[in-house]
Amino acid sequence: MNTKLKATQKHFKQWLLPILAIALLALTVAWLAGAFSHKIAPEVMPINPTVVIKTMPVKSSSVETFEAVPASITAKQATIISSRLLARIDEIHVRSGDKIKQGDVLITLESNDLASQVIEAQEQVNATKARNTEIKQNFQRAKELFTKEMISTFELDKSKADYQSSIAQLTAAQQNLQQAKTTLSYTTLRAPINGKVVDRFAEPGNTAQPGNKLLSLYNPLSLRVEAQVREQLAVKLIVGQSIKVILPVVDKTLTGQIEEIVPAANTGSRTFLIKVSLPYQDTMLPGMYAKLLIPAGRVTKNLIPQNAVHHVGQLSFVRVVIDNQPQRRFVRIGEVNNKRVSIISGLSEGEVIVVPAT
Structure with missing residues (x-):
């Protein structure tokens, strides 16, 4: 009889440890999943009646696009x-x-x-x-x-x-x-x-x-911008044409004029050398980095006011009105021009967004 009891106790001990381990693991997973925390049901936050807002539909517009080409500031007289x-x-x-x-x-x-x-x-x-x-x-x-x-x-x-x-x-x-x-x-x-x-x-x-x-030596009054422009864009440019020039270091955008187009392409890169004259700026120095905004045609884009876009860290979002309630939606934004932002993805034409009142 004692031999049978000892065998039963030994068999019970062999199963007890795994069962306790499994139970402890289950409790840990449940705790990490928030099973023992108070849950708040998801809901749409109502519009604060004290905040004045307005809405507007998203509209598509045909806008001129530009290709930013790396360039350098050089001196014509050096x-x-x-x-x-x-x-x-x-x-x-x-x-x-x-x-x-x-x-x-x-x-x-x-x-x-x-x-x-x-x-x-x-x-x-x-x-x-x-x-x-x-x-x-x-x-x-x-x-x-x-x-x-x-x-x-x-x-x-x-x-x-x-x-x-x-x-x-x-x-x-x-x-x-x-x-x-x-x-x-x-x-x-x-x-x-x-x-x-x-x-x-x-x-x-x-x-x-x-x-x-x-x-x-160089003459500061003769500074200009030189850039290699791909042939698809360069063949559409003419001498005397106005070109936007961005100087990132000094955070300025200037308007220059094309004064020379070298009439031979670089056979390795299939680009043409474009030289653009600039108005004198005392902050410009030879060798500084610049960008030429070369016209690249027209495209249809969804444009919305810049103040309708909000940011959380590196993410951008807008508030879209769905069933008379604003809901947050993340979007990808493009360039900003005249306080209007182009939306690359996330919005479709006709959707209604919330725009802060001016």
Whole structure:
């Protein structure tokens, strides 16, 4: 009898633990599901009678669409300053950001040797002039003596040849002087345009190499926007056409004019280079990012007032009137123009929405 009782107790213990575990798991799931919490039945919130609202039907409209094309601000007038001579830099008179005027001295190179060459060339001109004056007087006397038949034709021709040779020598000396002065002028680098210094690539004491850049300049009044526009849109553009330009960094939208369309497509991307002039803005700098709004045709869109759209985090919703009660409906919105928002999805034409009263 004791053996049977022990077997029964052992069998009961084997089943008790799994049953308790299952019961505990069931209670936990029920608690997480809110079985022991007070439930509120879903209902439509009534319109607050103290809030003034108005409704309006959703209407479709045909609107012009634009394609935003990435662009960059560039300077139409930009130049690199370099030296024509191999010479040491004595002084650089400007730094990055300095404003300059056309003709201002930017860089001065060592010029002692060239100045000596100018003096030497000038003395050569003076000597040649004196020699030419003497030979000219001899030629005049020779003509007088020939008239009196006191010298031969040979002597007259020789005097004339000496005079013409002296004229040629004087001309050559004057040309050498002009060349020496021109070479000396290369030691003073001046600003070719009105503008601003972008960067300097050398310092006093460095040796200026012919053709190596020393300064870069640009004219702030010549800033424009350049963009690569796909051929389907570019072929519809014309020079002089007005184009909207967005400057995201300064949060501005400007109206520019197409001043140039490069008449050849990029074979790799099948795009055309479009250049748009802009009114002067002191906040614009070369290299800044911009966007061109290129006309891309007309489409039909559902437009609603901007104040009818509400936001919860990253989600947007409107209140749609169904059975005389406003219900929240999430929507996808597009661009905003003139305080009207285009609805990409979530609303259909004819549906009635709630618009806050003005």
